Amino acid sequence: MTQKALRQVSYILPTVLQRSSLSESHQFLSFDRIITGDARRVLRSLPVASVDLSFWSPPYYVGKSYESGLSFDDWQDLLRDVIACHAHFLKPGGFLAVNIGDIICxxxxKIPRFQANNVRGKKHPVTKEQVLETQRRHPGANRHQLATILGCSEQTVQRRLQHNNVRGGKNHVSTKVLLTGCMVAEWAEEAGLYLYDQRVWHKDPCWANSRWHSNSYRAVDEFEHVYIFWQPGIVDYDRLRLTDAEWSAWGSRGVWTIKSVRRNTRHEAEFPEELAERVIRLFSPSGGVVIDPFVGTGTTTAIAKRLGRRWLGIDLDSKYTTMARKRTNES
Ligand SMILES: C[S@@+](CC[C@H](N)C(=O)[O-])C[C@H]1O[C@@H](n2cnc3c(N)ncnc32)[C@H](O)[C@@H]1O
Structure with a gap:
């Protein structure tokens, strides 16, 4: 048996066993709740074939505080396990939509270190102490605001506070860059879900205004992907889910331009309500069940509720589940 086939068996088998043990015990979770816990554990208690759409944005492995304990292998295991769980609870014809950055570093x-000379030798005079002092004087100011006050780029603020970014630099060993979508699609197929579509979320062009430039010819980070996977089964296609104008404006379009959430005071990586609304309206029926196992501040569940769907959110951090519960209940 090949390595890949072995991995497939090891992921599909537990799912099949789980299906039978779950249907015997009937100890299922009910919907319309926000649950604190590890997605891998909680998802296993969902009823078989009960969810129309699972929409989420996982930790991206880019150094956020909520993923600081994860090694690259841990991160891969987390995503692979969570995706594997979907086989049992997605309805036939249901969808998994994963919003994620396009590349992972x-x-x-073991790989050669990227080498570059900064031939102009330009360095902004703002110091780390000045950035820290500005932060003290303006508590709660985000990176964009700090950069405006200091008259420098957001990149300078980031560099002074955290040294070089996650893509490495002269103080680090080499940085490997991989396409995230290939990895996610492989894990989905191992679980029996098939890549159906993708949308590119073009974030607001704030990067252009922030004067964030790369010294090494790399593109600034201005888009993310939503990869959509299909659980084999019949999809009810309803032309009236969107108006004609909405189909033309975004329903049939591959690139969605939606402003990102610039405020990062309540969460470091909130996605915009408009993104959740588009995904939910396109990929779930009215009255259907929408879940988010990495719910954060509750964007998916709040919008799902507002759009007349049933919902379920999970997050490891009780600070976020408290926030998500309040936001969703008030929505
Ligand atoms: C990218 S954020 C999601 C943000 C969310 N979409 C929003 O709009 O607020 C990822 C979330 O996954 C949570 N998380 C990380 N590991 C987890 C795990 N094993 N199980 C459940 N949640 C987890 C983090 O606490 C974080 O809130």
């Missing part, structure tokens, strides 16, 4: 001493 991690330190890898």
């Amino acid at each position: 991690f330190r890898d001493s």
